[in-house]
Amino acid sequence: MSAHAVAKVLDLKGLPCPMPVVKMSQEINSVKVGEIIEVHTTDPGSLADFPAWADTTGNEVLETKQREGSIQIFVKRLK
Amino acid sequence: MSAPATMQATTHYQDLEFQIAELRKKVEELGPAQENKLSMIVFSGDLDKLLASMIIATGAAAMGMKVVLFFTFWGTAALRKANGDARGKDFMSKMFGWMLPKGRNKTKLSQMNMGGMGTAMLKGLMKKKNAPSLDQLFEMAGQLGVEIKVCEMSMDLMGFKREEIIDYPNLEYVGVATFLNHSRKSINQLFI
Structure with missing residues (x-):
C-alpha cells in the first residue's frame, strides 16, 4: 500500500543507465498534469537520476524508497 | 559641510x-539567448567513447534537451553501414575504407582492446548486464529526435561516400560553421 494515488505503474526493473530516465521521459506524457507515476527500477543510479531528471524537466519526485531488490520512485507530472 | x-x-x-x-x-x-540544447562533437571512433556519447545524448534528450551530435574525423567511420560499399574510389580512399571500422559494431575499445579480446569481453558483459548496445542507442536516439550532423570534410578526407552512411531519421552533412552556430546557442557543449 502506498500513500500516493498512482495513475500508472512503470516497471523498469533490469534496465541500466540511461534507460530508466529515457523510459520515464517517454511515459510522463501518458498521464495528466498532476497525476503520479510509480516507478520500479533496479538501477542504483536512479536514486540520484530521477530527482535530477525532475529538476531539469520541471516535474517532481515525491518520494524514493529503497526496497529489497528494487527502488520505488513516485513522480508527479507538473508540466 | x-x-x-x-x-x-x-x-x-x-x-x-x-x-x-x-x-x-x-x-x-x-x-541570441542560450537554448536548452546539448552540442557534442563525436571525434573518436572508439567503442567506449561512442557508447559514452550515445548514453549522454539519449540521456540529455530524455531530460528534455535538444541534442545535436557532430560526427567528425574518426567518428565518421562509426556512421558507415556494416555492409555498405561504394564504387569509384581512388586508391587512398580504398585504403582508408579497408583500415577503418566498417560501422559502429566494428569499433574497438580505446584501451584494453588486447587484439579484440577486451572488446569481445566488454560486449559480453554488456549483454549480461542488459546494457543497451550501440544499435539500440542509435535507434533510441533517432526516436528521441537526436540530430546527427556529419562533417563533410572528414567524409571527403577519408573518402567515404554518402551511400555508405547509415539511414538515420535526422542526419545532415555540414561544415564547422554549422557546429559553431549550434554550440554558441547551447547551454552544454562536449567534445568526446
Missing part, C-alpha cells in the same frame, strides 16, 4: 546610471 557630500552622492548616482547603461548595451550585444 553637507553640500560636498550631496554633490558626491549625485556624482556617484550618475556614475552608476552610466554603468547600468553600458551594461545594458553589452547585454543587448550578446545576441
Whole structure:
C-alpha cells in the first residue's frame, strides 16, 4: 500500500543507465498534469537520476524508497 | 559641510546610471539567448567513447534537451553501414575504407582492446548486464529526435561516400560553421 494515488505503474526493473530516465521521459506524457507515476527500477543510479531528471524537466519526485531488490520512485507530472 | 557630500552622492548616482547603461548595451550585444540544447562533437571512433556519447545524448534528450551530435574525423567511420560499399574510389580512399571500422559494431575499445579480446569481453558483459548496445542507442536516439550532423570534410578526407552512411531519421552533412552556430546557442557543449 502506498500513500500516493498512482495513475500508472512503470516497471523498469533490469534496465541500466540511461534507460530508466529515457523510459520515464517517454511515459510522463501518458498521464495528466498532476497525476503520479510509480516507478520500479533496479538501477542504483536512479536514486540520484530521477530527482535530477525532475529538476531539469520541471516535474517532481515525491518520494524514493529503497526496497529489497528494487527502488520505488513516485513522480508527479507538473508540466 | 553637507553640500560636498550631496554633490558626491549625485556624482556617484550618475556614475552608476552610466554603468547600468553600458551594461545594458553589452547585454543587448550578446545576441541570441542560450537554448536548452546539448552540442557534442563525436571525434573518436572508439567503442567506449561512442557508447559514452550515445548514453549522454539519449540521456540529455530524455531530460528534455535538444541534442545535436557532430560526427567528425574518426567518428565518421562509426556512421558507415556494416555492409555498405561504394564504387569509384581512388586508391587512398580504398585504403582508408579497408583500415577503418566498417560501422559502429566494428569499433574497438580505446584501451584494453588486447587484439579484440577486451572488446569481445566488454560486449559480453554488456549483454549480461542488459546494457543497451550501440544499435539500440542509435535507434533510441533517432526516436528521441537526436540530430546527427556529419562533417563533410572528414567524409571527403577519408573518402567515404554518402551511400555508405547509415539511414538515420535526422542526419545532415555540414561544415564547422554549422557546429559553431549550434554550440554558441547551447547551454552544454562536449567534445568526446
